[in-house]
Amino acid sequence: MNLYALLPLLAVIAYIALITVIALRPLERVHKVFIWYMAVSALWSFCSFVLHAELFPTQTLLWNRALLILGCSAGLLFYHFVRAFFNKPAGKVTYLGYVILVAAAIFVSQGGILQSSYVVDGVLYWETDVSFYPLVVFSAIFVGMAIALLVQGIRHSTDPQERNRIGYLLAAISIWILFALTNFVPALANYSVDHIGNIAFALVISYTMLRYHLLDVRLVVRRGLAYSALLIILLAIYAGVILIEFNFFPEHPLHVIILLVASVAVLLFAAARPLRHLIVGLVDRLFHRETYAYRQSLLSFSRRMGGNLSLDEVANEMLPNICKALRLTQAKLLFQEVSSGDFITQFTYPPTEEGVNDQLRFSSDNPISIWLTREGKTISPEQISRIPQLKGLWAAEKEKLAASGLGLLCSIKSRGRLVGILALGKKQEGGIYSHEDINLVTSTANQAGIVIENAQLYTQATTRANTDGLTGLYNHRHFHERLEQEIARGSRFGTMFSLIMLDIDLFKTYNDIYGHLAGDQILRKLGELLKESIRSLDMAFRYGGEEFTIILPETRIDDAYNEAERIRKRVERKMTSKAMPLTISLGVGTWPTDGVTKEDIIASTDAAMYRAKQTGRNRTHLSSDVAKPEAPLAGGVTPAQRGALSVIYALAATVDAKDHYTYGHSKKVSEYAVNLAEALRLPAERIVTLQAAALLHDIGKIGVPDSILNKQAPLTESEWAPIKEHPQLGAEILRHVVDLINCLPAILHHHEHYNGTGYPEGLKGEDIPLEARILAIADAYDAITSLRPYRQCLSSREALAELKRCAGSQFDPELVDIFSTLIEPTYTKELEIK
Amino acid sequence: MSTLAELLRQGRNDEVWQRCCGFIDLSLDDFMMIQRRLLQEQLGLFKKCGLGKVIMRGATPSTVDEFRQQVPLTRYADYAPYLLKRRKGMLPKTPFLWQHTSGRSGEYPFKWVPLTSRQYDELGPAIFAAIIFSSCKQRGDIALKEYDRYLYALAPSPYLSGLIGHRIDEEDLVEFLPPLDEAEKMEFADRVQQGFKLALLEGMDIMGAIASVVVAVGERFSQGNGKIDIKPFLRRPSALLRLLKGFTKSKLARRPILPRDIWPLKGIVAGGTDTAVFADKIKKMWGRYPLNLYASTEALVVAMQTWDYQAMTFLPHFNFLEFIPEAESFKSREDPTYQPKTLLLNEVEAGEKYELVITNFLGGAMARYRLGDMIRITSLRNDSLNIDIPQMAFHSRVDDIIDIAGFTRLTEHVIWQAVEYSGIAYQDWTVRKEVKDKPRLHLYIELKDNSDMSEEDIALNIHQRLKELDSDYANLESFLGLRPLEVSRLPGNAFQAYMLKQQAAGADLAHLKIPHINPSDSMLDFLVSGEWKVPVPPRKAPRREPVPSR
Structure with missing residues (x-):
């Protein structure tokens, strides 16, 4: 056997092997047509082998005729295969081609086309007449039609994988054509070189058929070119050295030559790796041109950004590089919003002035979020319109996606969890994402997953450290940090900023009435409201307790005042809880006008806030106005106080009118309570509150039927019920009178027992507000010493003894002791008089 | 987006399949997720439109459960004031087209139903x-x-x-x-x-x-x-x-x-x-x-067979599907004020019959609408084709309408008229559709004591009257060559015996009589058997039914 027969033999073996491999899997139509193609090609190569190996030297013409017809059928077979590849039926043209081919075979078998044929030293020589050319044209037409179909397919397909697959077919046919053309090169025509192309063609197509996930064809071509260039360069250097050695130094002894050749080989081997790197880089640069650097940057994303914990920096590294590498109109990063769990746009490149409504948002139950989490792939708008799992998308969601100019969505996952979505715009040239593009995006997203998760965790930890757990606002520590930063910034750039301090009015009262859990809810609600109300550059903080602050960068005092008033009105409108209106008092200061140091500005703003409280609450005061005294009304009573007192007396009169037995009771209780409060040295404001509470403590008895109030016999269980409700009813009535809000704790809890057995809430010990404990003693004392329908009155001494007996169980023992010291002199005097 | 023709032309058959037929590859969970999502969208539309407010009786449900709890089941009569007048301002979405039902539909010559562009x-x-x-x-x-x-x-x-x-x-x-x-x-x-x-x-x-x-x-x-x-x-x-x-x-x-x-x-x-x-x-x-396609004017496409031509697979994106169990459906027919409970597709059981209730997606007008069809869930999945969605077959109509060959829908009113106009002296009658090799309209009639008319004569007579009264029925014979009416004479006193039996069993007033349309098997068995045990008192005068009301 000679060398020229070896190639077709190898081709026959390759075809048989490939047919076997493909036939072993479930066969679809395209596989069957491909097997048909390879079977014919195997026959063709076999004929060539027989001829070149001179197995039947007397039948050369016969075998050459078969070779000719089989060779010319390749184009038709390829066209047939391409149609099957696109799920198209063979079609009339294909069948016509087969008819023509059969006719040509008959014509050739009758002596047409091929005139003579012979083999000399394994080289095939043959002569044809002019009728050979129509046969060549026939084959060329089918190859052309196949290529046209492939090009049309790649143009219409929007699926990168499909386009890649078609790319392989185009690459394969290009190789085939290249080697087929050797038949028209006189120097190569007789040496069966075309079979190299046939084998390569069959291998490429088989790879396309057998593998679902193909390497990107452009990558394969680039690497193929680079390695070919490397091989050629190395071989050229090696051959050059040998030629120089032999031509210019013929006198060198053999061992020198061997040493030289071996040294060059070792050197080239050592240089091969860096040279390969260089050539691959050069070829990639040649193909990718200006996008090369960005692609390289993305490929090394993980290495460079691995330790980065700033989401800003990750986004700034990722988005511009993706945009530039793939020539995109836009790229966005969507992360999960903590409050809603929705994925929303957090970073955009190039930056745009998009409003909230322009942002991409995928709720956690959005089919796209679910699909991306589950599949972890990329998805294009075309796919969105046809994937059945996405049928649940709303019309508005589809419209928004369409309007967003979206080209591709890619999931960013870490440890199986969706941590972000990469939303890419369309390609600048209007093209379609290639398989290589998708690979690059996917690779970048895969690298970014863990980096982003780490950064998110870090951000969350930092945010948690700076955030008040209850309200979600920044905390006290962060307030001081930011205030210092603002002062530093203002000092450097000569800018100003304003500060708002605000406090919930009567929050303590609210807490006393409804408990601390309800109070926490109010704080949480106010936190949310402040977050919603402030401008995007402003920062809100929980300063402590029910006090909040807002830093307004680069804001003048007038604007800050307007802002504060807007917030106050919004809070007044929206913060109504349990029918009790909640309001805030605000103080506004400006740096540096109202204070140069941090402490100064806080102090002056705080003072403004307290002035707002003192002057009736639910209002805003400026720091600059604090120094101005509030104009008092006649009698030294502020307008707020005067309004409150008039209401109190009116209500007290109502209570007295209800029950003539209790006439004067409220007033006496009020006196006892005030005496005790004064003995305790309570602040004047609390004493005033206690006085009002004492006057009104039985206001809830309005709802108790007279028959019960005046009943002489002991009360039954059912009759006790309305009696026990009177503190709550009283609180309920007075809750709507803003000026009396402070009285509510005392009224609500004046029947609580020190040991927790009282009503309405069973509070115990010092959980019972002080005013309520005072009131309880005063109320009991007066009740015992007064005539009631159900019993006779007792003397002061007996009453005090009763109080002492119940000290620790019903009454606060310390208060009873103090009260006794107040009352004892009185009854001693009474005794003396008697 | 490419058209189907373009996709086929370009050999993108996979995409054509996915776009059109991909629903059979959904898991039941995916199916239910689509249902839930599209219902939420539809609820948003209902809340904003006049018809939605009327139909939902002021309720504003936002979840599937709230919707099923708060919104009552509806019939066409609930929509008639708005849809018959084609008041588009009342609708969730401006209609792209108006369509109406085929055949007679009882009280309305046509049921007009809007079709949105998305539908x-x-x-x-x-x-x-x-x-x-x-x-x-x-x-x-x-x-x-x-x-x-x-x-x-x-x-x-x-x-x-x-x-x-x-x-x-x-x-x-x-x-x-x-x-x-x-x-x-x-x-x-x-x-x-x-x-x-x-x-x-x-x-x-x-x-x-x-x-x-x-x-x-x-x-x-x-x-x-x-x-x-x-x-x-x-x-x-x-x-x-x-x-x-x-x-x-x-x-x-x-x-x-x-x-x-x-x-x-x-x-x-x-x-x-x-x-x-x-x-x-x-x-x-x-x-x-x-290939059987289950579609209707109000619901559009509900389900279809696949290439095994066995049961039908539901589509997830036209309607929110609810299923009234057969017993509940029957109970609600007996007591129109009763609100039957419904099941969702992931709650149905194989082999059970259900009345179908639909709520249009895509801006359609119908909410919890009783289509009037009984379907049977044949299996919870199609094992042979690996379809993970419950499979159904059409069973019957639930109301008093009998559909023959998709050509005509006969109401109780029309059949009663035909029986009356035939001049046949009858005690009472009942009719139902029976299917063997062909659909048949089987009339069971009890004649007066001395009548000796043959079943064939009765059938011929009433058939002629039906042809005069209903042109679609007439087309059955002229176009399809189908004469669907078959008559069986019942033994004397059959209907009265049934009533006495029911009285003896303490049945409610509403359940004493056999319905004229679609009696149950047990009812017919009783009538046909003639072996009632309850002694039947002699009748004084033939009883005439009042003019039927529905």
Whole structure:
């Protein structure tokens, strides 16, 4: 056997092997047509082998005729295969081609086309007449039609994988054509070189058929070119050295030559790796041109950004590089919003002035979020319109996606969890994402997953450290940090900023009435409201307790005042809880006008806030106005106080009118309570509150039927019920009178027992507000010493003894002791008089 | 987005399959997620529109559970004040088209129902799914080709079938026989005749029709034994060849020529409640089973068969589906104030019958609407085709309407009139649809004591009256050659005996009488048996029923 027969033999073996491999899997139509193609090609190569190996030297013409017809059928077979590849039926043209081919075979078998044929030293020589050319044209037409179909397919397909697959077919046919053309090169025509192309063609197509996930064809071509260039360069250097050695130094002894050749080989081997790197880089640069650097940057994303914990920096590294590498109109990063769990746009490149409504948002139950989490792939708008799992998308969601100019969505996952979505715009040239593009995006997203998760965790930890757990606002520590930063910034750039301090009015009262859990809810609600109300550059903080602050960068005092008033009105409108209106008092200061140091500005703003409280609450005061005294009304009573007192007396009169037995009771209780409060040295404001509470403590008895109030016999269980409700009813009535809000704790809890057995809430010990404990003693004392329908009155001494007996169980023992010291002199005097 | 024709032309068959037929690959969880999501969208639309506020009685549900708890079940009467007047301002979305129901629908000559543009758009892929299933052999197989010839023998717009025709035409994928714009101007019989004439000349690949029409045409063709005027075919060698091929096939098989000899159809898509009845006959005549599509004016496409021609698979994106268990449905028919409980698709059980309740998606008007159809869940999945969605078959109508061959819907009123006008002296009657090889309208009648009329005479008489009263019923005979009425005489005192039996059993007033329409098997067994144990007192005078009210 000679060398020229070896190639077709190898081709026959390759075809048989490939047919076997493909036939072993479930066969679809395209596989069957491909097997048909390879079977014919195997026959063709076999004929060539027989001829070149001179197995039947007397039948050369016969075998050459078969070779000719089989060779010319390749184009038709390829066209047939391409149609099957696109799920198209063979079609009339294909069948016509087969008819023509059969006719040509008959014509050739009758002596047409091929005139003579012979083999000399394994080289095939043959002569044809002019009728050979129509046969060549026939084959060329089918190859052309196949290529046209492939090009049309790649143009219409929007699926990168499909386009890649078609790319392989185009690459394969290009190789085939290249080697087929050797038949028209006189120097190569007789040496069966075309079979190299046939084998390569069959291998490429088989790879396309057998593998679902193909390497990107452009990558394969680039690497193929680079390695070919490397091989050629190395071989050229090696051959050059040998030629120089032999031509210019013929006198060198053999061992020198061997040493030289071996040294060059070792050197080239050592240089091969860096040279390969260089050539691959050069070829990639040649193909990718200006996008090369960005692609390289993305490929090394993980290495460079691995330790980065700033989401800003990750986004700034990722988005511009993706945009530039793939020539995109836009790229966005969507992360999960903590409050809603929705994925929303957090970073955009190039930056745009998009409003909230322009942002991409995928709720956690959005089919796209679910699909991306589950599949972890990329998805294009075309796919969105046809994937059945996405049928649940709303019309508005589809419209928004369409309007967003979206080209591709890619999931960013870490440890199986969706941590972000990469939303890419369309390609600048209007093209379609290639398989290589998708690979690059996917690779970048895969690298970014863990980096982003780490950064998110870090951000969350930092945010948690700076955030008040209850309200979600920044905390006290962060307030001081930011205030210092603002002062530093203002000092450097000569800018100003304003500060708002605000406090919930009567929050303590609210807490006393409804408990601390309800109070926490109010704080949480106010936190949310402040977050919603402030401008995007402003920062809100929980300063402590029910006090909040807002830093307004680069804001003048007038604007800050307007802002504060807007917030106050919004809070007044929206913060109504349990029918009790909640309001805030605000103080506004400006740096540096109202204070140069941090402490100064806080102090002056705080003072403004307290002035707002003192002057009736639910209002805003400026720091600059604090120094101005509030104009008092006649009698030294502020307008707020005067309004409150008039209401109190009116209500007290109502209570007295209800029950003539209790006439004067409220007033006496009020006196006892005030005496005790004064003995305790309570602040004047609390004493005033206690006085009002004492006057009104039985206001809830309005709802108790007279028959019960005046009943002489002991009360039954059912009759006790309305009696026990009177503190709550009283609180309920007075809750709507803003000026009396402070009285509510005392009224609500004046029947609580020190040991927790009282009503309405069973509070115990010092959980019972002080005013309520005072009131309880005063109320009991007066009740015992007064005539009631159900019993006779007792003397002061007996009453005090009763109080002492119940000290620790019903009454606060310390208060009873103090009260006794107040009352004892009185009854001693009474005794003396008697 | 590429059209289906473009995708097919470019060989993107996978994408065509995914877009049209992909719903069969959904898991039940995916299916329910789509239902839940689209219901939420629809609730948002209902909340904003007048009709929604009326139908939902002021409720503003935001979840599936709230919707099912707060919104009552509805019937067309609830919508009639707005839809009959076509008040588009009241609707969730401005209608793209208005359609009305086929046949008689009891109290309304037509039920007008709006169709939104989104519903219309979604109709296309759904109908092509049916066409693809009707012509495929396995998953992903698309035998459909561009410009396949499609004989479409269904009612024109504004019937749903007509709108479906237009939607198919918009995709520019098939060639209608005759062209749709011409066909719409013709009478139904003429367009079918013209369609087959063209099919003989040009060939036919797909047929879409009511199953009874497919059978009727096939029978007529076979009875004519292929007597075809050959002259027009002389100028069309391909048509002549087709005819010759058909004749040769029939001769070789030694039987009369059948449509399948001439037209090797790719697929037949059939609607109508009787498709299953005619399936074998159609297969024998046309060489293929009809692909059953379950669609209605109010619900659009509910379900369809796949290429195994067994039970039907639900579509997830046209309606929110609820199922009233049979016992609950019956209870609510007895007591119209009773609100029956419903199940969702992931709660139904195989082998059980349910009344279907739908809520339109895509901006449609119907909410918790009782379609009036009983369906049977045949299995919870299709194991042979690996479809993970419960499978259904049409069972019957639940109301007092009897549908015969998809041609006519007879109400109690019409049948009563026919019985009355026949002049037959009767005590009482009851009627129901029975299906053996053909759908039959089976009337059970108890005559007065001395009447000796034969069942055949009674049937002939009432049949004539029905033909006079209902033109669609008349078409059954003239067009399909179908005389569906069958009469059985009941023994004397049958109805009274039943009533006494019920009284003795302490039944409510409403349950003493046998209903005129669709009595149950047990009721009929009792009537027919004549072996009642309760002594029947002699009747003084024949009892006449008042004018029926519904």
